[in-house]
Amino acid sequence: MSLYGCHQKDSAAPGTAAPAKxxxxxxxxxxxxxxxxxxxxxxxxxxxxxxxxxxxxxxxxxxxxxxxxxxxxxxxxxxxxxxxxxxxxxxxxxxxxxxxxxxxxxxxxxxxxxxxxxxxxxxxxxxxxxVATVLMYYNEDMFEKAGIKTLPTNFREFLAVCEQLKRAGFTPIMWNGGFPNMLGNGPFSAGFANNVVARDPAWKKKIDDGTLNLNTPAVADIFAKMALMPERGYVQDGFMATDYDSGIRLFKEGKVAMAIHGSWAAGLLLHGNPFETGVFIPPWNAPGKRVVPIVGSxxxxxxxxxxxxxxxxxxxxxxxxxxxxxxxxxxxxxxxxxxNTGAIAGDPKIVEYTNVVSRYPVTASPYYSVLPSNSIERLHRLMQDVLLNRITPRQAAQLLDASVKNEAKMHYK
Known part of the structure; x- marks a missing residue:
């Protein structure tokens, strides 16, 4: 789509040239x-x-x-x-x-x-x-009807919440299988934060120079958690065809209880819903481990x-x-x-959330800031292949590791 792609008629006086545009x-x-x-x-x-x-x-x-x-x-x-x-x-x-x-x-x-x-x-x-953050949006009415009184603080508790929602007749979470960008921003970024960033303070430098080992059980676990949601029936029907817009619609229409999404969609996900919406940090951490939130650009x-x-x-x-x-x-x-001259403040819930997670001792960046560009595209296919049972989580980790190391070999100086 374009604007002002054509010159308007010359309204200058006869004999004078119209200003260049x-x-x-x-x-x-x-x-x-x-x-x-x-x-x-x-x-x-x-x-x-x-x-x-x-x-x-x-x-x-x-x-x-x-x-x-x-x-x-x-x-x-x-x-x-x-x-x-x-x-x-x-x-x-x-x-x-x-x-x-x-x-x-x-x-x-x-x-x-x-x-x-x-x-x-x-x-x-x-x-x-x-300022980009990745957070869990949730339908407070569904949580109340399912009898959930405490928000989950680790992945084990998160699975228990999903099971409780499912038993109450609700679809626990929206999965963007048809838009892998959001799989990357959501479950992959959360998994990478808690399984990689939390364990290696030098992860950024090691990605650059090709010494970060991603062919590990911890990285395979990132993909395994992603596949676990549909395996347990916690996601919507036809999730592999759910694109960006339809995923947001599912949440807004009350057809799913949660959506792991970005702060950039706060206006859509928090407003105009027939229910109250809350937020919490995606609890992709193991029990006893402090969660690592996503904060970046x-x-x-x-x-x-x-x-x-x-x-x-x-x-x-x-x-x-x-x-x-x-x-x-x-x-x-x-x-x-x-x-911000003339700009309104961000949604109060997002402002408070961002202020809280920004003070955490360890935070991670969104996946598009973390991985080399060719590895981003590779990751998109790997996540979808895991969800379609074409490859195992361990194979996905091995292939991602090879991609990142190959990019480092080509570009690192």
Whole structure:
């Protein structure tokens, strides 16, 4: 979809040339806020009549899969959604993504997030779309009717809650089998946090240099927990066909009791429901072990090194200022900025949750910040293959380990 892709009729006086208009292309990941992105582009062009914005939306299961063909063909957008990971950082060091360190948006971004958006060569390659947390949303009415009085604090207790909900006639949890991006953000990220990050403080460096061993029972357990939910009948029918939007609908319509999802969907999952919604930390930890929550950066925005870079920088500044206020009205996520002119605060439940988990001694990042880009795509297939019983959890761990080590061998210096 695009806005202002055509020049308007010249209304200048006869004999005078109409001012030149720059059309920039924005390639955007917006699975649940496309209308807001179009609104942002329209408002920007009203304030900047010399710039039009051609908005194109990413499709599929990952940001990286949308970017790679454009990079390979040299058909770069002017502004693009990116993740705060090694792939994006490498694009910056290869002079594909522009340095945004001189923008007001970068200076206004909270300091704890800036490390996520800084490359090995100290280039600031993007602006975060929000503070990302992964949490469990739950239907308080269903929990009450099932007689659940205490929220689970470890995985054993979580299974007991699921069983109690099932016996009460409820489907315990929504599983996004048809949208592996959310399997990665949800059960994989939670499993990686508690089974890997909690056990090895040097996990980030070891992923980079290829020395982190993921071919272990602990990593196999991440996939095993994922498969255990459908094996025990705790997920919705047809879960392998459930995409992003239909998964959210299942929760909002009261057809499932829980959804492990991101803070970026707080506006959808917390509001407009015919029931009260609560939140708690996904208890993927073993009994006696402290849970490791997920806190990091959301997918954000970068500017490419194109002839329209200056115009794209202006659009980036708008997105991070007035544009962010437009997003907040729907998304209710946590702002990545120190000051938010015109923006409303995130949902109080999400604000409180984020404040609490940010103080934990050990936290982990979302999976899209953790794994190499090719391993993200590999993981998507592995998770679905495990859920379809094509491979075992142990085989999935072995294949993921091989992928991550191969990426390190190719890129680590």
């Amino acid at each position: 720059t059309i920039i292309t924005a390639l955007i990941w917006a699975p649940d806020w496309p209308e807001e992105m179009l609104q942002i582009a329209a408002e920007f062009s009203k304030e900047n009549p010399d710039i039009g914005v051609n908005v194109q939306f990413m499709v599929g299961n990952s940001v990286e899969a949308n970017i790679k063909p454009r990079v390979a063909s040299g058909n770069l957008p002017d502004l693009v959604s990116v993740n705060p990971n090694a792939y994006s950082a490498e694009l910056a060091d290869q002079h594909i993504l522009a340095d945004v360190s001189q923008t007001a948006a970068w200076n206004n971004m909270i300091d704890p997030l800036k490390g996520d958006w800084t490359s090995h060569q100290s280039k600031a390659f993007g602006i975060s779309g929000g 959301e997918t954000g925005f970068a500017v490419c090194e194109t002839p329209n870079k200056v115009a794209a920088m202006r659009f980036l500044e708008f997105i991070a200022a007035r544009g962010f206020a437009m997003l907040q009205a729907k998304r209710q996520n946590i702002s990545p900025f120190r000051q």
